[in-house]
Amino acid sequence: MAINMNFTRNLSPNTWTLINSAAIVVVLTILYIISALILHYHIQVLPLLVTDTGVFLLSYFIYKYILEKFIYSQIKLIFKTIHTLKSPRGTKNKEIDLRQDIISNVNKEVLLWAQDKKEEIEELRKMESYRREFLGNVSHELKTPLFNIQGYVMTLLDGGIEDPKVNVEYLQRTKKNIDRMIAIIEDLESISRFETGELQLEMKKFDIVGLIKEVIELLEIKAHKKKIKLKLRVDPDKPIFMEGDKERIRQVLINLIDNSIKYGNEEGNTKISLFDMDENFLIEITDNGIGIEAKDIPRLFERFYRVDKSRSREQGGSGLGLAIVKHIIEAHNQTINVRSTVGVGTTFAFTLKKG
Ligand SMILES: Nc1ncnc2c1ncn2[C@@H]1O[C@H](COP(=O)(O)OP(=O)(O)OP(=O)(O)O)[C@@H](O)[C@H]1O
Ligand SMILES: [Mg+2]
Structure with missing residues (x-):
């Protein structure tokens, strides 16, 4: 009889054991009937049924034991390999209950493991x-x-x-x-x-308005060369206190305002605004410069990423500024984001904790 391989492959070990035990009983019964016909003795139905049941149960348990032992010995190896090779971020290396769920879980586990490996390889x-x-x-x-x-x-x-x-x-x-x-x-x-986490922040209370004024003063000549106006949109004489590493925040402001000049249009302007947000302040640097295409925005904070390499290099930029800015803001447990429209301008906004 031609056996459909897919059909047999899909059978569970339990069904297999039942089928095989039944087959043994059927074969024995047929042999008994044939020998009774040849040797002319009377077929006794009751003892036959009792013997068949006994043979069925015996072969069922022997078969089940041998089959399970064989399957376990094979699958155990797969399981152990999977569990030792499992990535640290994958399923925890829990004790495997080989007896209980090994057969029902093996397919799921292997698929999960394969998916995990695929993702790991992709990441590498x-x-x-x-x-x-x-x-x-x-x-x-x-x-x-x-x-x-x-x-x-x-x-x-x-x-x-x-x-x-x-x-x-x-x-x-x-x-x-x-x-x-x-x-x-x-x-x-x-x-x-x-x-590497080597760089420690020196957290203290400082006046952000005073710091912005210092940075504006530092970049005024550069802005003036392009006739760009740097405007502070809050009262310059009223200090606003923040909690952070003042020198690192100076670096952030220098890079963002410097970018607004480098990528700003002649006779444009850069506005620096502050918004009270309960626990934090939102600091925004807005220019009406060349803008950034939406496709470039997700990569902006990558090291060396520049939208227009030649223009940026011409301006003396190497594309490291925003990578550093992001690191500094994230080290403060704060966030930075960007909104931009080509030909209209760009806004970089970051948060800082109130001091
Ligand atoms: N305000 C802005 N308007 C338009 N494009 C900008 C603006 N700020 C940044 N960009 C784009 O993002 C890129 C990355 O900026 P980033 O500050 O990291 O590098 P850079 O200014 O070119 O060099 P560096 O800061 O290292 O001197 C820039 O090259 C530029 O293409
Ligand atoms: Mg820069």
């Missing part, structure tokens, strides 16, 4: 491509100023050093490129210190 692949992209970015960012420096030094060595029109100019350009390399390395260092 993403991390690997992220790592590769990051290394590529670091070397690219450092190579550009390094090659510039090499060019200037070569020109100076080739006689430029004697030429008063060239020497000072080239040395100044060399210095600018060295400063850029130092800035990139310092930014990377602070990101990695934030990521």
Whole structure:
């Protein structure tokens, strides 16, 4: 008889045992009837039924025992492998009750395990491509100023050093490129210190209005060159106290206001507003600059991510500013978000705890 493999595969071990025990009983009964017919003796129905029942029960329990032992020995291995290989974030390594639920659970467990592994592999692949992209970015960012420096030094060595029109100019350009390399390395260092948890915040009470005024003063010349007005939208003489690391928040404000100038339009303006939100204050930096496309917004806080690489590099940006800003705000257990429309402008908003 041709057995449908899918049908047999779908049978539970219990049904299998029942079918096999019944088959043994049927075969024995047929043999008994045949021998009774050949040897001409009378078929005794009652003893036959009793014997059949006995044989059925005996074979059922023997079969069940052997089958289960075999299945358990096979599945136990799969179970143990799954449980030892299980990712730490997966199901807890609880004691496995092999007797109770091994057969009913094995399919579910294997599927879950496979799904878990698939996600882990996907994550590792993403991390690997992220790592590769990051290394590529670091070397690219450092190579550009390094090659510039090499060019200037070569020109100076080739006689430029004697030429008063060239020497000072080239040395100044060399210095600018060295400063850029130092800035990139310092930014990377602070990101990695934030990521390893090495960087501790110095939390204290400080006046945010005073701090914003200092940052505006610092960036006023840069803003003036683009005829951009920096406007503080609260009373400049009324201090507002916050709880945080003042120097790190200064870094946040510098980067956000600096971005609003770099990516702002000529004769534009940047508004800095504060909103009272019960336990926190919301600090918003709004510009009417070039804006950011919706597709770029989710990646904005990634290291080295720049919407328009050439424009950003032209402005002296390496795309590390917002990554640092996010780390600082998150280290304060606060949040930062961005709203933007191309051609209209951008708003960065972050929260800080009241002091
Ligand atoms: N206010 C803004 N308007 C438009 N685009 C912005 C604005 N702020 C940031 N961006 C975009 O986000 C990118 C990332 O900003 P981020 O501050 O991280 O880097 P950067 O300013 O280019 O360099 P860095 O801050 O390291 O000097 C910028 O390159 C720019 O494309
Ligand atoms: Mg920046």
